[in-house]
Amino acid sequence: DAKTTQPNSMESNEEEPVHLPCNHSTISGTDYIHWYRQLPSQGPEYVIHGLTSNVNNRMASLAIAEDRKSSTLILHRATLRDAAVYYCILREARFGNEKLTFGTGTRLTIIP
C-alpha cells in the first residue's frame, strides 16, 4: 500500500483555521485520498475524501496538489471539539475494498 506522511502533532488556536498536511509521493492513479479523525475514546470518524479536485463538505475542505503527491485538510474554524488524531489514508479504487491503511496520524490540539 502506498504510504502517507503526516506531522506527529500540531496546535492551533480556537476559532482559527487549521491546515493539516499530508505527503503521499507514491500515490497511484487509482488511489483516493481519505481523511478520518479519531476523538478520544471513540472509533475513527470519516471526514472527507477526494481524487483530484478540491473538495468541500460541512466538516472540512480538502486541497489536493496538482501532482497529487500531497494534500491538505482544512478546518475553517477550529473548535475544541476538533481536538483529535487526524489520519490521511490512501484507498485503492477497487470494488468492495474496505481496507484502510492507517498511519500514526497527526494529533491536533486546540488551544482555547
Next chain:
Amino acid sequence: DAGVTQSPTHLIKTRGQHVTLRCSPISGHKSVSWYQQVLGQGPQFIFQYYEKEERGRGNFPDRFSARQFPNYSSELNVNALLLGDSALYLCASSLPGLAVTGELFFGEGSRLTVL
C-alpha cells in the same frame, strides 16, 4: 438510527484464553470489517466480510478468525491469547458498492486486556 454497536466494551482475559467479540452493523449495511488498534498507533486492518464471505484479510496470524451471520452481524475470534493482543478492536460497516466513495462507520470498540 443506531450506529455500529460492539460488545463487550471492555474485557480482561489471561494468556492462552479465547475471546469472542461481537459487532452489529448499521441497519442496511452488508459489509463489516475489523481493525486492531494498539495503544499509540493507528488501527490495523484484520478482516473484511461481505455477504458472509471473507473479502479481505490483513497480516494477522491464524489465531484470528471471523465470521458474518445472515443478519450481517459479525464475530471476531482470537485463540491462544498473547499479551500483545491487548488492544482496542474496532468494527466498521458500510453500504455495499461504495468502495471508494463511501465512508466506513466505526463502532466505539471493544477494549481487550490480556494479563
